[in-house]
Amino acid sequence: MASLAPTFGRGAMTNHWVDIKNANLIVVMGGNAAEAHPCGFKWVTEAKAHNKARLIVVDPRFTRSAAVADYYAPIRSGSDIAFLGGMINYLITHDKIQHEYVKNYSDATFLVNGDYDFGDGLFSGYDKDKRSYDKSSWSYQKGADGYVLVDNTLQHPRCVFNLMKQHYSRYTPEMVSRITGTPEEQFLHICEMVAETAAPNRTTTFLYALGWTQHSIGSQNIRTMAMVQILLGNMGMAGGGVNALRGHSNIQGLTDLGLLSNMLPGYMTLAGDKEQDFTAYLASRTLKPLRPGQMSYWQNYPKFHVSLMKSWYGDAATKDNNWCFDWLPKLDKIYDVLQVFELMHQGKMNGYFAQGFNPLASFPNKAKIGGALAKLKYLVVIDPLATETSEFWKNFGEFNDVDPNKIQTEVFRLPSTCFAEEDGSLVSSSRVLQWHYKGADAPGEARGDAEIMAGLFLRLQGMYKKDGGTFPDPILNLTWPYIIPHSPSSEELAKEFNGKAVTDLTDPKDPTKVLVKMGEQLAGFAQLRDDGSTSSGCWIFSGAWTQAGNLMARRDNADPSGLGNTPNWAFAWPANRRIIYNRASCDAAGKPWDPTRTVISWSSRQNKWVGMDVPDMRLDAAPDENVGPFIMNPEGVARLFAVDKMAEGPFPEHYEPFETPIGTNPLHPNVISNPAARVFKSDMEAFGTARDFPYVGTTYRLTEHFHFWTKHARINAILQPQQFVEIGEDLAKSKGIKGGDWVKVMSNRGYIKAVAVVTKRLKTLTVNGQPVYTVGIPIHWGFKGLTKNGFLANTLTPYVGDANTQTPEFKSFLVNIEKA
Amino acid sequence: MQVTRRQFFKLCGAGLGSSSLAMLGFSATEALAEIRSFKLERATETRNTCPYCSVGCGILMYSLGDKAKNAKSTIIHIEGDPDHPVNRGTLCPKGAGLLDFVHSASRLQYPEVREAGTDEWKRISWDEAFTRIATHMKNDRDQNFIAKNADGLTVNRWLSTGFLAASASSNESGYLTHKIVRSWGMLAFDNQARV
Amino acid sequence: MLNKTRLVARYTAGERMNHWFVAMTFILLALSGLALFHPFFFFLTNLFGGGPWTRILHPFIGVVMFVSFLSLVVKFWSNNFITRADLEWQKHLGEILANTATDLPEVGKYNIGQKYLFWALVVIIPTLVLTGFVIWRPYFAAFFPIPVIRVAVLVHSVAAFIAISAIIVHIYAAIWTSGSIRAMTRGTVSAAWAKHHHAAWYKKVTEENKL
Amino acid sequence: MALQTLDIQRRSATTTPSPDVRQNLQTIEVAKLIDVSKCIGCKACQSACMEWNDVRDEIGVNVGVYDNPPDLTADSWTVMRFSEVEVEKDKLEWLIRKDGCMHCADPGCLKACPSPGAIIQYSNGIVDFQEEHCIGCGYCIAGCPFNVPRISKKDNKAYKCTLCSDRVGVGMEPACVKSCPTGALVFGSKEDMIGHATGRIVDLKERGYANAGLYDPQGVGGTHVMYVLQHADQPELYHGLPKNPSISVMVSLWKGVTKPLMSLGLGFVALAGFFHFIKVGPSKEDESEHESEPH
Numbered sequence A: 001m002a003s004l005a006p007t008f009g010r011g012a013m014t015n016h017w018v019d020i021k022n023a024n025l026i027v028v029m030g031g032n033a034a035e036a037h038p039c040g041f042k043w044v045t046e047a048k049a050h051n052k053a054r055l056i057v058v059d060p061r062f063t064r065s066a067a068v069a070d071y072y073a074p075i076r077s078g079s080d081i082a083f084l085g086g087m088i089n090y091l092i093t094h095d096k097i098q099h100e101y102v103k104n105y106s107d108a109t110f111l112v113n114g115d116y117d118f119g120d121g122l123f124s125g126y127d128k129d130k131r132s133y134d135k136s137s138w139s140y141q142k143g144a145d146g147y148v149l150v151d152n153t154l155q156h157p158r159c160v161f162n163l164m165k166q167h168y169s170r171y172t173p174e175m176v177s178r179i180t181g182t183p184e185e186q187f188l189h190i191c192e193m194v195a196e197t198a199a200p201n202r203t204t205t206f207l208y209a210l211g212w213t214q215h216s217i218g219s220q221n222i223r224t225m226a227m228v229q230i231l232l233g234n235m236g237m238a239g240g241g242v243n244a245l246r247g248h249s250n251i252q253g254l255t256d257l258g259l260l261s262n263m264l265p266g267y268m269t270l271a272g273d274k275e276q277d278f279t280a281y282l283a284s285r286t287l288k289p290l291r292p293g294q295m296s297y298w299q300n301y302p303k304f305h306v307s308l309m310k311s312w313y314g315d316a317a318t319k320d321n322n323w324c325f326d327w328l329p330k331l332d333k334i335y336d337v338l339q340v341f342e343l344m345h346q347g348k349m350n351g352y353f354a355q356g357f358n359p360l361a362s363f364p365n366k367a368k369i370g371g372a373l374a375k376l377k378y379l380v381v382i383d384p385l386a387t388e389t390s391e392f393w394k395n396f397g398e399f400n401d402v403d404p405n406k407i408q409t410e411v412f413r414l415p416s417t418c419f420a421e422e423d424g425s426l427v428s429s430s431r432v433l434q435w436h437y438k439g440a441d442a443p444g445e446a447r448g449d450a451e452i453m454a455g456l457f458l459r460l461q462g463m464y465k466k467d468g469g470t471f472p473d474p475i476l477n478l479t480w481p482y483i484i485p486h487s488p489s490s491e492e493l494a495k496e497f498n499g500k501a502v503t504d505l506t507d508p509k510d511p512t513k514v515l516v517k518m519g520e521q522l523a524g525f526a527q528l529r530d531d532g533s534t535s536s537g538c539w540i541f542s543g544a545w546t547q548a549g550n551l552m553a554r555r556d557n558a559d560p561s562g563l564g565n566t567p568n569w570a571f572a573w574p575a576n577r578r579i580i581y582n583r584a585s586c587d588a589a590g591k592p593w594d595p596t597r598t599v600i601s602w603s604s605r606q607n608k609w610v611g612m613d614v615p616d617m618r619l620d621a622a623p624d625e626n627v628g629p630f631i632m633n634p635e636g637v638a639r640l641f642a643v644d645k646m647a648e649g650p651f652p653e654h655y656e657p658f659e660t661p662i663g664t665n666p667l668h669p670n671v672i673s674n675p676a677a678r679v680f681k682s683d684m685e686a687f688g689t690a691r692d693f694p695y696v697g698t699t700y701r702l703t704e705h706f707h708f709w710t711k712h713a714r715i716n717a718i719l720q721p722q723q724f725v726e727i728g729e730d731l732a733k734s735k736g737i738k739g740g741d742w743v744k745v746m747s748n749r750g751y752i753k754a755v756a757v758v759t760k761r762l763k764t765l766t767v768n769g770q771p772v773y774t775v776g777i778p779i780h781w782g783f784k785g786l787t788k789n790g791f792l793a794n795t796l797t798p799y800v801g802d803a804n805t806q807t808p809e810f811k812s813f814l815v816n817i818e819k820a
Numbered sequence B: 001m002q003v004t005r006r007q008f009f010k011l012c013g014a015g016l017g018s019s020s021l022a023m024l025g026f027s028a029t030e031a032l033a034e035i036r037s038f039k040l041e042r043a044t045e046t047r048n049t050c051p052y053c054s055v056g057c058g059i060l061m062y063s064l065g066d067k068a069k070n071a072k073s074t075i076i077h078i079e080g081d082p083d084h085p086v087n088r089g090t091l092c093p094k095g096a097g098l099l100d101f102v103h104s105a106s107r108l109q110y111p112e113v114r115e116a117g118t119d120e121w122k123r124i125s126w127d128e129a130f131t132r133i134a135t136h137m138k139n140d141r142d143q144n145f146i147a148k149n150a151d152g153l154t155v156n157r158w159l160s161t162g163f164l165a166a167s168a169s170s171n172e173s174g175y176l177t178h179k180i181v182r183s184w185g186m187l188a189f190d191n192q193a194r195v
Numbered sequence C: 001m002l003n004k005t006r007l008v009a010r011y012t013a014g015e016r017m018n019h020w021f022v023a024m025t026f027i028l029l030a031l032s033g034l035a036l037f038h039p040f041f042f043f044l045t046n047l048f049g050g051g052p053w054t055r056i057l058h059p060f061i062g063v064v065m066f067v068s069f070l071s072l073v074v075k076f077w078s079n080n081f082i083t084r085a086d087l088e089w090q091k092h093l094g095e096i097l098a099n100t101a102t103d104l105p106e107v108g109k110y111n112i113g114q115k116y117l118f119w120a121l122v123v124i125i126p127t128l129v130l131t132g133f134v135i136w137r138p139y140f141a142a143f144f145p146i147p148v149i150r151v152a153v154l155v156h157s158v159a160a161f162i163a164i165s166a167i168i169v170h171i172y173a174a175i176w177t178s179g180s181i182r183a184m185t186r187g188t189v190s191a192a193w194a195k196h197h198h199a200a201w202y203k204k205v206t207e208e209n210k211l
Numbered sequence D: 001m002a003l004q005t006l007d008i009q010r011r012s013a014t015t016t017p018s019p020d021v022r023q024n025l026q027t028i029e030v031a032k033l034i035d036v037s038k039c040i041g042c043k044a045c046q047s048a049c050m051e052w053n054d055v056r057d058e059i060g061v062n063v064g065v066y067d068n069p070p071d072l073t074a075d076s077w078t079v080m081r082f083s084e085v086e087v088e089k090d091k092l093e094w095l096i097r098k099d100g101c102m103h104c105a106d107p108g109c110l111k112a113c114p115s116p117g118a119i120i121q122y123s124n125g126i127v128d129f130q131e132e133h134c135i136g137c138g139y140c141i142a143g144c145p146f147n148v149p150r151i152s153k154k155d156n157k158a159y160k161c162t163l164c165s166d167r168v169g170v171g172m173e174p175a176c177v178k179s180c181p182t183g184a185l186v187f188g189s190k191e192d193m194i195g196h197a198t199g200r201i202v203d204l205k206e207r208g209y210a211n212a213g214l215y216d217p218q219g220v221g222g223t224h225v226m227y228v229l230q231h232a233d234q235p236e237l238y239h240g241l242p243k244n245p246s247i248s249v250m251v252s253l254w255k256g257v258t259k260p261l262m263s264l265g266l267g268f269v270a271l272a273g274f275f276h277f278i279k280v281g282p283s284k285e286d287e288s289e290h291e292s293e294p295h
Helices: A018-022 A038-051 A080-093 A099-105 A160-168 A173-180 A184-198 A218-232 A251-256 A278-285 A297-316 A322-327 A337-345 A366-373 A449-467 A473-477 A490-498 A714-719 A729-735 B005-026 B095-102 B126-144 B171-184 C013-037 C039-048 C051-080 C084-090 C093-097 C112-134 C146-176 C181-185 C191-197 C199-210 D044-053 D108-112 D139-143 D175-179 D190-206 D249-255 D258-280 D287-291
Strands: A025-029 A054-058 A071-073 A204-208 A242-244 A351-355 A378-383 A410-415 A424-427 A432-436 A505-507 A510-516 A600-603 A608-611 A695-700 A724-728 A742-747 A750-759 A765-767 A770-772 A774-778 A813-819 B044-049 B058-064 B074-080 B112-114 B146-148 B154-157 B161-165 B189-191 C007-009 C188-190 D008-011 D030-035 D078-088 D091-100 D119-122 D127-129 D185-189 D213-215 D225-229
Touching: A018 A038, A018 A204, A025 A038, A025 A184, A038 A054, A038 D190, A054 A184, A071 A184, A080 A160, A080 A173, A080 A184, A080 A218, A099 A218, A173 A184, A173 A765, A184 A218, A204 A218, A218 A242, A251 A424, A251 B171, A251 B189, A278 A297, A278 A322, A297 A322, A297 A473, A297 B171, A322 A473, A322 B154, A337 A366, A337 B161, A351 B126, A378 B126, A410 B126, A424 A490, A424 B171, A432 B044, A449 A473, A449 B126, A449 B171, A473 B171, A490 B171, A714 B095, A714 D044, A724 A729, A724 A742, A729 A750, A729 A813, A774 A813, B074 B095, B074 D044, B074 D175, B095 D044, B126 B161, B161 B171, B171 B189, C007 C191, C007 C199, C013 C039, C013 C051, C013 C146, C013 C181, C013 D258, C039 C051, C051 C112, C084 C093, C084 C112, C112 C146, C146 C181, C146 D139, C146 D249, C146 D258, C181 C188, C188 C191, C191 C199, D030 D190, D044 D078, D044 D175, D108 D119, D108 D127, D108 D139, D108 D249, D139 D249, D175 D185, D185 D190, D190 D213, D190 D225, D249 D258
Parallel strands: A025 A054, A025 A204, A054 A071, A204 A242, A351 A378, A351 B161, A378 A410, A695 A774, A724 A750, B161 B189, D030 D225
Antiparallel strands: A410 B112, A424 A432, A505 A510, A600 A608, A695 A813, A724 A774, A742 A750, A742 A813, A765 A770, B044 B058, B058 B074, B146 B154, C007 C188, D008 D119, D030 D185, D078 D091, D119 D127, D213 D225
């Protein structure tokens, strides 16, 4: 979600599943919602049936989503920025933008640093050796008062709007068609349909998923679309927004809780090596407003951070020891999975834990992953199922051709419970925390993940207590207030991340008045303090378990507004808001752009914001105060110009996949692929070229399966029993392949064999004057489970990641195919 | 054999008699049309959330037994929760097949270890598993923990062991995992959000 | 009166056993077939151990009957060619049925009615077997398209109707014609019977005996 | 109003009427409406069907298409049929039809079935197989105009969709309908379903499907499973959905006229013999013939 935060301030789906029904136009691009999220896609069909909405699907394949679309256009995998950049150009040149919205709620009027430049595929400040940018020129011009300079007339040549206009003027319909392979008239038809929703009372919503993220330019794919949504004035609107359809059931929750190399809960970040000074650490994250009067909510960072440290280290965290700041590890670089497996492959790691995760199947270049695991001293797999990773050392013939005797890794496999056997909450893509209950005991000796973690922790802690060892302080002092120490309950943990008053909280205006008594649950993150008097393990989840009880377990599905908001169903972060940035659903004067879809509005009678949703705005911020709707951004508005938030440039630019079928970039042949993408030297050598591997390979999911789990479930194994690849009729004909034949698909990293599905749904595209064929590779098979044994599809995929998220490029690489 | 008129009558009579007998005596029991009995009648209903994708569909799990002390629950059926505002009772092919995940033959039952260089799993106790894993960890951490970097700055990190967290586990498990993993000083820490 | 008890051999023991084997299997087939044909007869499935057993047994019995029927056909083939005299005899059918016929043409081993029965069965029984295979589950039906199966069931039932009707006539004729049944039970008929009903045949066998 | 009533309307191989006093205005016919234009082919219905009915087909192979299992079986009572067609040139459509029992008002299977009570039609329109009465003859397969029933290899009994009669019987919707994520499956009174379909057809026509329409074939008296088709004029596009299905003439002849006529015919032949005997007595050789017997 490292693309939405740089634009809007928060990295999450802005609206929610049911809200999709309010849209006028739905664009499914960079995803296949019908296939991957059928029950969420229901709200697309509802919008069509009850709101006369139109559905557009743009995808390299005619997908299950396309099967029910009003309009489908093909696109070459990995060329979405060209398509969407062309759309930005269309909207600007045809004057199909929501002017009031853009002027008031985006940085279009902001003036950009005079040194910022773009030419021949590179932005200013590029360092070729480091493959990264010095981003100092990617900034705004500031006045003497410290605020950014703006030009409300949009005439200034250095204002964001004009720079953007200039940047995308190169993305003409001809150029778009040349790069994407989408026929020009189809591209223009889609632009026309999208442009209609620039009207204040019309909305488009975009549904996307891994089809955009799994590219070396994944984050920028999404940002381009986010920019389109700003120009159309669709953010904050019911039926609008940017709907990032997350994959796993709690991937949103684990991201919110910061289970990532460089993160802390609630989107706080770990310090780097150089951030030795706690005050400076806080100051750099306590963002001051860039325009007068803006909320810039990260101004509260110290409150969130200190409360977190009180949660973790309790009494040991004091003002004097900077709330245990030194106990947190410092980053010299990001240890994302590609980096970690690179180190592991180099033999620089000894141990690894895979908790409910199947890295052998999930990360690119299976051969490298397997080789890396074989260099570990110990591997611990915690899972309800027998995964491929847990048996990476075992020989499964062609599917996993290894010699167990040569693999010296000690592998532990710990059985965990599944959903049905535990209580707890999951965060849906809509940011809703939903509580669930245990229905039966786990089989055999399986234990819950929390119990397993507690068991491991206590055993290690015991060893440090007994024998001492290196830097035991954080281990010995970690708060452990759980009634049954070896088995913390979900209730206790949920209360802990919500937060409580460590001491009596008194009203700052009247110290005699106690707002929250010591030990009581907090009502929300607004009560957090930076003086150690509150604790909260994840500030954005604060409000989930208050004195009133477990709000995540609420089951009132009443929908008073008819817009599907159900405010009393479970609990949505932040602060139970269902549509974030909803202040932007009103004009500058606080009146809804579309009164028939009023989310909130300014009530001059009550002098506050009122509506069906929790206003994403200070309640008493009158419209004439000009408080921007994007409260997390210090600008108060959404960023068309991402300043220094993105690795490869403030405006998205089309770069080719690292394995490109056309071998050039029509926009700038000197800079073909993402100059800042995460790629290691040894992996660079493993890239193939179009000469040997002429076809575009793309991996994806099928609706019958969920990753590598459901092949263990009999019903799903029946529904899609055997590995296959999809090819178009032209390619099949030229290779003499018929449906049902066995084929071999090869990349520079390995091969798989599968049954061929020959289809009309994969059309040959003309890209840069040459035909481009796509080979579709569903991922769900492996050598464990009930489905017929198959190859892990990541045998083929390249080891290269997005520059911001390090998400691997699973969607676009080069392969060859032959009859097996 | 010659059949006279009288004999003929007898023969016919016997034929009729035997067939009527069959109709009366040997006739198959004419069971009434009966539909399959409704299998959830007294099953216990538990509310849960589908563990697959992030639509977060509400599900109803039905288990055998009424949670009385001597009854052992087993999930016998799972279907969509009609009260849930997002899925409104519907489920996708994965959710509708959840029962077969719960009861998958691949479910792990007890801790196991595969010793270095061998070709088989060996069952071990939880206690042995925790001790052996914690010993590995402590050895690695004690040896490779970096308290200060080359420039002498305090960094307190442990890089030689990594952790991948499960993004299908609950917030509570996830939160505890994060709390524990950071207390160890780990940075090689990730979840499915990246892929 | 000795004359009256003088006997003429009509069927060998082998022929008789073969005939009764076919007869028994036919009865079983008729009963089980009817059971599956009309609900009125469904009770007959009880004779075979219920519906599924009836369904299982019927086609196997059919195959057995077909094989033994073939052997009978071989044995009786040459005596069943229709002759000019048979056609002449046929003209008197009304009188024959009314028991008033006199001065009939001499009949060989079989009269034309018996020959009709023979040829009818020669056509119908293979038809039943062929169509039976088409509808035989679970072994063969799956190899045929459904429209073919539909034709087969119809033809099978019509053919069975003809066959059963013909056999009823056959049985009745045997009962009606006094002295006939012993031909198949004992293998012999009275000389008088033979002379009356099958004069040509009688002459032939008596001449052979004289030699 | 007894939507869920499982009173028997018709019973296979049964010549007398079923209990009939409740067959009046109180009974509502039910119907499942399958809106092909909303179907994404996700197979949730297949999954839910297997799960609810406790049937699991073999784990098969891929035969070069998305359809899996590739055909209906005794364990797969519903399957998705995927068809890639171009009705208009260069406008690809992926038509996905949920196949399974249509629950005909005039069921060919029931007509063909020789075993009393093995096939039941309830007054709400559901046609249900009662496997304990099934003898495994497969006549239902010959009788069905839609090629739906399948004989199990395990027990030689015929199986097909029950429209979840066990759920409908307690007032619930069928499992497939409940699961359908996009609402392509809807269940209710047949009247309501026709009304719902009418609205869908208006929407489809407005989206350019001039020939959108309802598939409720009258050749089988209408069905209790109906389709909304984008191209109702060409049902064959949907993996060979028959255009004007009806019970085959062969089956009608077989189970129609021949059944009573031939039964009567056999009775007639037997009776004719009987009365012939009564009238003329046995045919005997003359005494004279004995006497003239040469010695």
